[in-house]
Each structure stands twice: as C-alpha cells, then as structure tokens.
Amino acid sequence: MATLKDISAELGLSVATVSRALNGFPEVNIKTRNKVKETADRLGYRPNRIAQRLVTGRSGMVGMIVKIKPDMSADQTFFEMLTGLTAALATHETDLVLAVDQEADPVLPYTKLLERDVIDGFILNAPVPNDPRVNYLQERGIPFVLHGQDRREPTYPNYGIDNLAVSADAVRMLFNLGHRRIALINGELHSAYAADRLDGFRDAMTTLDLSTVNIRNDAVFESHGYTHALDMLAQPSAPTAFVCATTVIAAGVVQAIKDRGFCMPQDVSVIAHDDALPLTRAINFDPALTVTRAPLRDACVPLAEMLLAHLNGTPADKLQVKLNAEMIVRGSTGPTPERKVDGT
Amino acid sequence: MATLKDISAELGLSVATVSRALNGFPEVNIKTRNKVKETADRLGYRPNRIAQRLVTGRSGMVGMIVKIKPDMSADQTFFEMLTGLTAALATHETDLVLAVDQEADPVLPYTKLLERDVIDGFILNAPVPNDPRVNYLQERGIPFVLHGQDRREPTYPNYGIDNLAVSADAVRMLFNLGHRRIALINGELHSAYAADRLDGFRDAMTTLDLSTVNIRNDAVFESHGYTHALDMLAQPSAPTAFVCATTVIAAGVVQAIKDRGFCMPQDVSVIAHDDALPLTRAINFDPALTVTRAPLRDACVPLAEMLLAHLNGTPADKLQVKLNAEMIVRGSTGPTPERKVDGT
DNA sequence: TTCAAAATTTAAAACGTTTTGAATTTTTAT
DNA sequence: ATAAAAATTCAAAACGTTTTAAATTTTGAA
Numbered sequence: 001m002a003t004l005k006d007i008s009a010e011l012g013l014s015v016a017t018v019s020r021a022l023n024g025f026p027e028v029n030i031k032t033r034n035k036v037k038e039t040a041d042r043l044g045y046r047p048n049r050i051a052q053r054l055v056t057g058r059s060g061m062v063g064m065i066v067k068i069k070p071d072m073s074a075d076q077t078f079f080e081m082l083t084g085l086t087a088a089l090a091t092h093e094t095d096l097v098l099a100v101d102q103e104a105d106p107v108l109p110y111t112k113l114l115e116r117d118v119i120d121g122f123i124l125n126a127p128v129p130n131d132p133r134v135n136y137l138q139e140r141g142i143p144f145v146l147h148g149q150d151r152r153e154p155t156y157p158n159y160g161i162d163n164l165a166v167s168a169d170a171v172r173m174l175f176n177l178g179h180r181r182i183a184l185i186n187g188e189l190h191s192a193y194a195a196d197r198l199d200g201f202r203d204a205m206t207t208l209d210l211s212t213v214n215i216r217n218d219a220v221f222e223s224h225g226y227t228h229a230l231d232m233l234a235q236p237s238a239p240t241a242f243v244c245a246t247t248v249i250a251a252g253v254v255q256a257i258k259d260r261g262f263c264m265p266q267d268v269s270v271i272a273h274d275d276a277l278p279l280t281r282a283i284n285f286d287p288a289l290t291v292t293r294a295p296l297r298d299a300c301v302p303l304a305e306m307l308l309a310h311l312n313g314t315p316a317d318k319l320q321v322k323l324n325a326e327m328i329v330r331g332s333t334g335p336t337p338e339r340k341v342d343g344t
Numbered sequence: 345m346a347t348l349k350d351i352s353a354e355l356g357l358s359v360a361t362v363s364r365a366l367n368g369f370p371e372v373n374i375k376t377r378n379k380v381k382e383t384a385d386r387l388g389y390r391p392n393r394i395a396q397r398l399v400t401g402r403s404g405m406v407g408m409i410v411k412i413k414p415d416m417s418a419d420q421t422f423f424e425m426l427t428g429l430t431a432a433l434a435t436h437e438t439d440l441v442l443a444v445d446q447e448a449d450p451v452l453p454y455t456k457l458l459e460r461d462v463i464d465g466f467i468l469n470a471p472v473p474n475d476p477r478v479n480y481l482q483e484r485g486i487p488f489v490l491h492g493q494d495r496r497e498p499t500y501p502n503y504g505i506d507n508l509a510v511s512a513d514a515v516r517m518l519f520n521l522g523h524r525r526i527a528l529i530n531g532e533l534h535s536a537y538a539a540d541r542l543d544g545f546r547d548a549m550t551t552l553d554l555s556t557v558n559i560r561n562d563a564v565f566e567s568h569g570y571t572h573a574l575d576m577l578a579q580p581s582a583p584t585a586f587v588c589a590t591t592v593i594a595a596g597v598v599q600a601i602k603d604r605g606f607c608m609p610q611d612v613s614v615i616a617h618d619d620a621l622p623l624t625r626a627i628n629f630d631p632a633l634t635v636t637r638a639p640l641r642d643a644c645v646p647l648a649e650m651l652l653a654h655l656n657g658t659p660a661d662k663l664q665v666k667l668n669a670e671m672i673v674r675g676s677t678g679p680t681p682e683r684k685v686d687g688t
Numbered sequence: 689t690t691c692a693a694a695a696t697t698t699a700a701a702a703c704g705t706t707t708t709g710a711a712t713t714t715t716t717a718t
Numbered sequence: 719a720t721a722a723a724a725a726t727t728c729a730a731a732a733c734g735t736t737t738t739a740a741a742t743t744t745t746g747a748a
C-alpha cells in the first residue's frame with residue numbers, strides 16, 4: 001500500500017509537495033504535478049482516510065438511524081432511501097453508517113453513535129412535528145440534513161416537498177371539478193408530513209367554505225384505506241372524492257368504492273400522493289390514478305449533497321429546499337356526479 | 345474534548361503512562377492507575393478512535409452488503425439481522441457500515457467498499473453454493489465471517505445450522521409417523537441453504553427407499569407454497585406430508601390442503617423450518633406448526649463475536665460452528681392416513 | 689551581473705494515540 | 719550505606735497526512 005512517502009522518495013520531492021500536488025494546490029508547478037500524479041497512479045497510491053481524518057477532523061462517514069417497528073419491518077420507503085443515498089454518497093467517497101432505533105427515546109441512538117466520534121453528520125428522515133432529534137443535534141452543533149421539515153421555519157438544512165400544498169392543490173383541483181364533499185384519508189399525525197397535509201387540507205376546505213367532517217388519520221395500510229372509505233361511503237353525506245395519503249391507501253379506497261357499487265371516476269374521484277415507489281404504482285390502477293407526485297428517489301442526491309455542502313461550510317439558511325409536488329391528472333378523477341348522489 | 349495530553353498535564357505524568365494506565369498494562373502502579381482513571385472520568389475523556397486506528401490499523405467498523413431486489417425490497421430476514429448485529433457489535437464499540445448490492449457482479453460492492461480502506465472485516469449472509477465473495481475476500485486476506493456455509497469444508501469463520509440435517513430430520517420424523525409419500529417445497533437452489541436441504545432430503549429419502557418425485561424449488565412466497573401444494577395434492581400419488589422451507593411456504597401449503605378438502609394433520613402433515621421471524625409465526629397456525637427451529641436472531645451475537653475474535657487473531661479453524669436446528673413437534677403432524685388416501 | 693519579486697518547494701509541527709526500549713525510581717539484600 | 723534487582727515511568731518514534739511559514743529556486747528587470 002503506497003504512501004505519500006513512497007512517492008516523495010521516488011521523485012526526490014518532499015512529502016508536503018506530493019500532498020499539495022495531489023490536492024490541487026495552485027502554486028505547485030504543472031510539471032511537478034504531472035510527475036507526482038503519474039507516479040501515484042503507477043504505485044497505486046490511495047490516501048489513507050484515517051490519517052486524513054486525524055488531520056482534518058473529517059471521517060467521510062455520515063450516520064443514518066432507521067426506526068424499526070416491533071414486527072421487524074421498517075417504513076416501506078427505507079430501501080428506496082438506502083439505495084439512493086448510498087449511491088449518492090458513494091460518488092463523494094462517503095460511507096453510510098447505519099444504526100437501529102428500537103428505543104423509546106428517539107434521541108438515544110444518536111447519543112450512542114456520537115459517543116464514538118466517527119460520524120461527520122447525520123441524515124434524518126421521517127420527522128415528527130418539532131422533532132426532538134433536531135433540537136438535540138442543533139444544541140450540540142452536530143451537522144445534519146432533514147428530509148422534510150418538522151417546523152414552519154427550519155434553521156437547519158432540509159429538503160422536502162410542500163405538504164401543505166399537496167392536499168391544498170388536491171382540494172382545489174377537485175373543487176374545480178365540481179366536488180363539494182371531499183374526504184381526506186391521511187397518515188398518522190405523529191408524522192410531520194401528515195400534520196402538514198391535514199393543515200393544508202383544512203385550510204383549503206375552510207377557504208372554499210366546505211365541510212371538513214370527512215377526515216381520517218391512520219397508519220398507512222391498504223386495509224385502513226378500505227375500511228375508512230367503506231365507512232364514509234355509507235354515510236348520507238358521502239364524499240364524492242377522496243384525497244389519499246399514498247397510493248397504498250388509494251388501493252383500499254378503490255376497492256371500497258367498488259364494493260359500495262360505485263364507479264371511479266364517474267361516481268367517486270380519487271387522488272393520491274405518489275412517492276413513486278416501485279410496489280404500488282399509480283399507473284397500475286384501472287383507471288390510472290391522478291396523483292400529486294414527488295419521487296422519493298429524487299431526494300437522495302440533493303440530501304447527500306446538502307449535507308456535504310453544510311459540512312464544507314455552507315450555512316443552513318442557504319440549504320433550504322421545499323419543492324412542490326407535480327400534479328398528474330389521469331383517469332381516477334372526474335366531474336362531480338350530482339345526479340347519482342342526489343338520487344340516493 | 346479531553347485528550348491523553350490533558351490528563352497527563354493535570355497529573356504530571358507522561359502521555360505514555362496515561363495510555364498504559366487506561367489500557368490495562370500490568371506494570372502500571374495501581375495507585376497511578378486509579379488516579380488516571382478518576383481524572384479521565386472527570387474530564388470526560390474518550391479515546392479518539394481515528395488516532396487509535398492510525399496506530400493500530402483497526403477502525404472498529406465492519407461492513408455488510410445487502411442485496412436489494414429489483415422491487416426495492418430485501419430478504420425478509422434483513423431487519424432481523426440488522427437489528428441483532430448492530431446490537432451485538434455495539435457492545436464491542438464496533439459500527440456497521442452498510443452498502444447496497446444491486447449489481448450483476450456480487451463481488452463489485454466489496455471492491456468499492458474496500459477501496460476506501462476503512463473496513464476491518466465483513467459479515468456475509470445469504471451464501472450461494474461456492475460463493476464468489478468468499479474466494480474474492482480470501483484471496484485478498486480480508487477477514488470475514490459467513491452466516492451459514494457455502495461448501496462442505498469451509499476454511500473461513502462461519503456460523504450456521506446444519507441444513508442437511510434439517511430436511512433429513514424432518515423426513516425421518518415423518519417416516520416414523522408412517523408417511524411414505526413425502527414432498528419437499530424448498531427455496532431457490534441458488535441459495536446454499538436450499539441446496540443443502542435438497543441434498544439432505546434426497547439422501548434421507550433414498551436411504552429409506554422412498555420416491556423423491558415430489559420436490560419443488562422456488563422463491564419463498566406463500567403463493568408458491570400454495571400452487572405447488574395444490575398441484576401435488578391433485579396427483580394420484582399425492583403426498584401425505586410436506587416439508588416446507590419456511591413458515592411462509594407452509595402458510596400457502598396449509599391453504600392448499602384446505603382447498604383440496606383435506607384436514608391437517610389427519611389427512612396431510614406439514615412440517616416447516618422456522619427462523620423465528622416475527623411475521624409468520626409457527627404457533628399462529630391452527631393447529632400450530634411442527635418445525636425445525638433455529639431463531640435467526642440467535643446467530644447475531646456469535647457472528648459478531650466470531651468476526652471480532654478472528655480480527656484479534658483467532659484462526660479460522662477454531663471458528664467453525666454448525667448447529668442442529670431444534671425439532672418442535674406440534675399439531676400439524678400426525679400418523680399417515682392410510683385409509684383415506686387408499687380410498688381415493 | 690546583480691537584485692528584487694514571484695514561484696516553488698521544503699522543514700517542521702500538528703493531529704491523538706500506541707508501544708518500544710531506555711531511563712528513573714523503588715525495593716530488597718548484604 | 720551500597721549495590722543489585724525489580725518496578726515504574728518516560729522519551730521518542732511511529733502511524734500517514736495536511737498545512738503554516740520559512741527557505742530556496744527561478745524569473746525578469748535594470
């Protein structure tokens with residue numbers, strides 16, 4: 001395993017010059033630089049990252065903690081994130097150290113990982129409103145980037161979509177199709193995204209002077225989508241349109257619509273949020289789902305790069321990204337069916 | 345952040361003595377040692393792992409590469425392993441670095457991770473017969489431990505169960521209940537465990553002079569268990585007992601038995617291998633499943649400790665563990681039903 | 689040719705820890 | 719009190735790299 005010392009010995013240069021040549025210091029003569037690079041290639045030199053870390057204080061490792069549920073599964077987005085992030089970080093020669101959170105205290109796994117002092121920073125996902133991890137890491141000056149937001153004015157690097165707008169846009173789109181009874185089947189309110197979507201939904205419905213009686217917040221299972229929709233469709237003031245947290249929820253809703261003898265979109269319209277995960281694809285529905293779309297995978301490169309930029313000194317206020325999801329209208333939404341519902 | 349230098353300055357001792365006192369060198373006077381330890385505690389001293397790594401060549405990090413399927417899932421055992429391993433490694437202040445394998449070449453992710461020269465060793469799981477990763481890492485002298493075996497005489501540290509015996513024991517147990525037509529619904533033969541179970545099954549059946557015509561090797565889905573069992577139960581020489589690769593397969597088999605109008609165990613017996621994963625639990629079947637049981641979680645501490653022992657110099661021939669699974673007889677197996685089948 | 693400025697390279701210190709072998713201190717025996 | 723042996727501690731080098739500031743070399747002008 002070649003070191004800087006080997007190169008400097010072969011070329012009769014100091015170790016300092018070899019290091020400077022390889023690291024792009026501008027005052028190094030171009031001819032010297034080329035000689036150093038050629039020799040480094042030939043000798044198969046690779047920097048000792050441990051030694052670099054000792055000098056620079058940087059390890060090239062970022063931590064991520066995955067929350068494991070009691071049944072030994074994790075959020076279905078996990079592998080999407082894992083795959084995307086490891087690829088994005090690898091292009092920056094950065095490793096992902098993974099730890100597991102099964103504790104009651106969400107902060108504890110971070111404490112444990114930080115004790116060993118080899119992590120440059122963290123990638124946080126699945127925030128809860130006013131996430132305690134955020135406060136903990138900020139108090140200690142530990143760099144991190146959050147996927148999403150946990151508060152209205154984040155003071156840390158963050159990248160996510162505008163979940164207020166996701167449901168507000170869906171409501172407005174359905175309203176413009178004539179719908180006046182619109183239901184929301186949301187995720188669990190301990191997730192920051194679900195809290196935002198609820199707020200966005202309520203604000204939009206209130207602005208449009210519509211009733212917000214048809215709102216359900218629950219864990220994201222197809223069966224929950226089914227039972228909530230089945231229940232709401234049996235009411236006298238049954239909704240004519242559903243806003244679903246995910247395509248998984250939508251699968252259950254679509255089944256409930258069918259089981260109640262309705263047609264989609266002639267009788268009931270459905271719009272869902274689509275993270276573009278491989279399993280429940282919006283275009284596999286019949287008819288294809290109208291969605292607010294924001295591929296989860298698209299977050300990975302920006303998240304990795306924002307964390308590294310922050311580690312390289314970019315201040316947090318320059319690393320605030322909140323995107324709008326893309327509205328894609330397909331066959332699951334249509335004009336409100338005034339005749340049919342009035343006849344019931 | 346206190347260093348050895350801080351402690352040595354406060355106590356008027358050399359840095360070398362402080363290091364030796366904290367690291368248990370026997371020639372350090374007990375009074376000196378206690379003073380050093382008390383001061384270290386008070387100052388909140390924690391060793392700089394990077395500096396330790398530079399001197400000792402050890403990073404305290406082991407790598408594990410998870411194979412991701414095209415649909416963005418992984419083997420259902422993954423989280424069980426992840427949880428158990430990170431806990432086991434944490435007690436040894438060792439971190440798990442995770443990388444993702446989506447490549448056609450199973451060796452390539454190891455190359456990539458090794459390039460960065462921060463991994464002390466690897467934990468390998470899900471071996472295929474004559475696993476190329478094993479050859480690759482052994483050629484390079486990279487330490488690793490394998491969960492299971494990929495060959496008859498492993499020359500590397502390994503911990504797993506005797507999969508030959510798993511199916512052989514099941515066959516013998518069913519034979520002793522009077523069964524003469526025994527089917528195997530196995531995993532995919534590109535997995536080393538499935539190859540061994542097939543061998544064990546065939547050997548046992550051949551030794552007992554029984555037909556090996558009822559063998560299926562397929563991906564481990566409940567639906568595969570169902571369709572294979574449904575098919576075999578429609579044959580003139582239908583099996584009176586099934587040996588299932590997993591409890592997931594058994595769930596499908598049990599449904600097929602019911603759909604063919606048979607009772608378990610009066611008409612058809614079922615025995616499955618049980619990794620003791622949370623989702624498909626053997627005792628949740630009605631009647632509860634007879635199993636060969638080997639909780640996956642029980643492998644984690646030994647795997648972690650074996651790798652660390654190997655890194656500390658224990659030779660591979662002292663780190664060979666092959667356990668027998670435990671046979672647990674419950675209500676899914678019973679004597680062969682000679683009357684009913686003869687009447688068909 | 690000489691001098692000054694610019695370009696280039698170098699020596700040394702730093703990073704925090706470990707460990708070899710030498711130096712120092714303490715203990716024991718005479 | 720002295721010498722030898724044992725116990726304890728220390729100085730220095732090592733690990734591989736980075737970077738400050740000084741030293742050296744090269745270039746251009748007079």
